[in-house]
Amino acid sequence: MLPLGLSIALQHLRHRRRQTLVSLLGVALGVAFFIGISAMMQGFQRDFIARIIDVQPHVIVKDEVRAAPRQAVERAYPFGAVSLRGLKPREEVRGIRGARNMLATLEEMPGIHVAPALSGNLLLRFGGKDVSVNVTGIQPERERHVTHLEKDLLSGSLDALYTTSNAIIIGEGIAGKAGIRKDDLISAVSPVGVVLKMKVVGIFRSNITLMDNFETYTLLKKAQVLQNRPNVINRLNVRLDDVEQAGPLAAAIERQFGYRSEPWMEQSRNVLGIFVIQNAIMYSTVSAILIVACFGIFNVISTVVFEKTRDIGILKSMGFRDKDIRRIFVMEGLIVGMIGTVIGWLMGWGLIEFMASLDFQMEGFVKAQGFVLYRTPKHYAISAAMAIASATLAAWVPARRASRLNPVDIVRGAG
Amino acid sequence: MTETAIQARNVTRELPGPVPVTLVRDIDLTVNRGEFVAVTGPSGSGKSSLLYLLGLLDVPTCGSVWLQGRDTAGLSPDAMAELRLASIGFVFQFHFLLPEFTCQANVEIPIRRLGALSDSQARKRAAELLDSLELADHRRKYPDQLSGGQRQRVAIARALANDPPLVLADEPTGNLDTRTAHLVFELFRDLAHRQNRTVVVVTHDAELARTADRRIHLVDGRIVD
Numbered sequence: 001m002l003p004l005g006l007s008i009a010l011q012h013l014r015h016r017r018r019q020t021l022v023s024l025l026g027v028a029l030g031v032a033f034f035i036g037i038s039a040m041m042q043g044f045q046r047d048f049i050a051r052i053i054d055v056q057p058h059v060i061v062k063d064e065v066r067a068a069p070r071q072a073v074e075r076a077y078p079f080g081a082v083s084l085r086g087l088k089p090r091e092e093v094r095g096i097r098g099a100r101n102m103l104a105t106l107e108e109m110p111g112i113h114v115a116p117a118l119s120g121n122l123l124l125r126f127g128g129k130d131v132s133v134n135v136t137g138i139q140p141e142r143e144r145h146v147t148h149l150e151k152d153l154l155s156g157s158l159d160a161l162y163t164t165s166n167a168i169i170i171g172e173g174i175a176g177k178a179g180i181r182k183d184d185l186i187s188a189v190s191p192v193g194v195v196l197k198m199k200v201v202g203i204f205r206s207n208i209t210l211m212d213n214f215e216t217y218t219l220l221k222k223a224q225v226l227q228n229r230p231n232v233i234n235r236l237n238v239r240l241d242d243v244e245q246a247g248p249l250a251a252a253i254e255r256q257f258g259y260r261s262e263p264w265m266e267q268s269r270n271v272l273g274i275f276v277i278q279n280a281i282m283y284s285t286v287s288a289i290l291i292v293a294c295f296g297i298f299n300v301i302s303t304v305v306f307e308k309t310r311d312i313g314i315l316k317s318m319g320f321r322d323k324d325i326r327r328i329f330v331m332e333g334l335i336v337g338m339i340g341t342v343i344g345w346l347m348g349w350g351l352i353e354f355m356a357s358l359d360f361q362m363e364g365f366v367k368a369q370g371f372v373l374y375r376t377p378k379h380y381a382i383s384a385a386m387a388i389a390s391a392t393l394a395a396w397v398p399a400r401r402a403s404r405l406n407p408v409d410i411v412r413g414a415g
Numbered sequence: 416m417t418e419t420a421i422q423a424r425n426v427t428r429e430l431p432g433p434v435p436v437t438l439v440r441d442i443d444l445t446v447n448r449g450e451f452v453a454v455t456g457p458s459g460s461g462k463s464s465l466l467y468l469l470g471l472l473d474v475p476t477c478g479s480v481w482l483q484g485r486d487t488a489g490l491s492p493d494a495m496a497e498l499r500l501a502s503i504g505f506v507f508q509f510h511f512l513l514p515e516f517t518c519q520a521n522v523e524i525p526i527r528r529l530g531a532l533s534d535s536q537a538r539k540r541a542a543e544l545l546d547s548l549e550l551a552d553h554r555r556k557y558p559d560q561l562s563g564g565q566r567q568r569v570a571i572a573r574a575l576a577n578d579p580p581l582v583l584a585d586e587p588t589g590n591l592d593t594r595t596a597h598l599v600f601e602l603f604r605d606l607a608h609r610q611n612r613t614v615v616v617v618t619h620d621a622e623l624a625r626t627a628d629r630r631i632h633l634v635d636g637r638i639v640d
Binding site: 008015 | 463467470472473492493496497498499500501503505507509511513515516520524525527528529573585
């Protein structure tokens with residue numbers, strides 16, 4: 001047999017069946033949307049992060065410094081009011097100075113793979129079409145330990161950069177745009193005016209749209225020729241066995257060598273920033289749904305308290321304590337919260353399965369086939385906690401009012 | 416030997432406010448175990464207020480109520496609720512049965528709230544009570560399927576659920592026809608004389624009140640007779 005308070009609570013809810021159902025539905029929808037949307041968004045976010053961690057170098061050391069170098073006079077009088085006019089910064093040759101030493105130092109550290117690179121712009125010309133691209137000069141034997149390029153090749157191989165003269169590897173997007181196929185000869189024009197006939201020895205697809213549409217790779221030496229920057233390296237790409245170390249390592253490199261070092265989080269800062277906003281929007285949307293559901297719960301229980309004032313009076317005259325009365329009504333909120341949660345779980349699960357069954361091509365930051373969904377019991381737990389906590393809270397207010405009713409007023413008023 | 420069941424000692428109850436209203440004033444009253452007392456008086460004389468004070472539903476402004484030789488002044492609301500549960504049975508003018516529950520379930524509510532009996536014992540006790548009030552055929556019915564007299568008898572059964580020594584009734588016959596009202600009063604007399612309970616009934620019906628062992632007449636919150 002059900003406990004007394006529970007059976008009274010259930011009778012009350014049954015009495016207000018339609019309102020109860022609406023509140024249940026509200027809670028269920030909140031829970032379902034939370035589960036569905038979180039699975040979708042976190043699925044996408046985790047997939048994206050996994051891909052950039054997989055594809056991009058974990059740390060990039062660039063030939064830049066974060067702050068302009070301070071002038072000698074400013075260093076001499078750090079607290080003085082120094083004003084410099086007509087200052088002409090020294091023209092420095094761009095590129096990482098002492099790159100070879102840095103390379104050697106970094107390579108000695110355990111769990112680290114480093115590859116030097118020179119990146120610059122290039123105009124590819126093929127069949128009357130011009131495509132502006134980034135060209136990165138790489139050393140294939142080092143590059144294959146640092147980026148995913150070799151595994152992303154749809155055709156051709158990284159070693160073909162060595163075996164073919166003037167070889168270039170291009171992204172799938174570029175190939176598509178200009179109608180270039182493997183083994184085609186294309187002309188490459190660099191900003192400094194070097195023109196080379198290059199042979200496409202490979203096409204890659206990283207599924208990160210920006211890379212597939214703009215990145216090309218050639219030998220480091222060839223890139224230096226194209227940019228007319230002999231022996232210059234402007235980038236060191238670092239890959240770590242332990243991704244978590246990217247932040248500290250980047251900071252350490254920057255401290256030691258002075259060059260700007262970006263861990264992957266910083267490289268993808270824009271996108272990661274969007275994720276934060278996305279999550280904020282998701283949580284506020286779901287909270288709004290739950291708040292509306294809570295108004296429903298508040299409404300049902302307030303109505304019940306109002307309608308059942310006499311019953312409350314008689315229960316109290318019978319010997320129900322304030323807390324017994326309060327418990328009855330809080331329980332009503334809890335029942336709605338819990339049943340709503342379970343229905344919401346089922347609906348959320350169904351929503352995920354439905355989204356999983358959809359098949360479409362999506363091209364945003366990344367290229368994907370259908371939704372990438374992240375299924376985790378955590379979402380079910382969080383949504384349940386939110387729903388049940390807010391339902392209980394919504395019930396608390398009318399429950400407290402019920403418990404404070406004075407039985408004398410009620411029985412006297414009725415008589 | 417007579418045993419004091421309930422005693423009001425110099426009880427006054429005022430409603431606070433800009434103009435305080437005195438409900439009852441300087442009530443001294445002793446009711447013995449097994450006594451059937453009727454409280455009468457014109458409306459607004461404080462009959463019901465006195466009953467609520469005796470039944471620990473309300474707290475006197477000054478003076479104190481002694482229940483079975485114990486002073487109840489200063490008891491917490493929870494402790495008073497527990498005393499009401501175990502020792503006092505209330506019957507009101509309106510039956511106040513919970514409409515969603517069957518008669519049987521209504522009578523079980525106080526028993527289950529007290530928790531001294533198991534579920535099956537509670538069921539049995541409620542059934543016996545309803546049987547003794549000739550409601551055996553109506554146990555499974557809901558309150559709105561019964562006549563007024565039947566409902567009031569269910570309410571009496573509920574008041575007796577935890578076998579309280581004290582039964583308090585506030586105009587229990589107010590909504591009943593004369594014949595049924597007499598039957599209900601006979602029932603109360605039975606509770607007092609056969610079952611040795613203390614019964615205090617508030618009524619405005621002088622004829623019914625005459626059937627009680629003792630009558631207390633209130634005017635303007637004071638006992639006058």
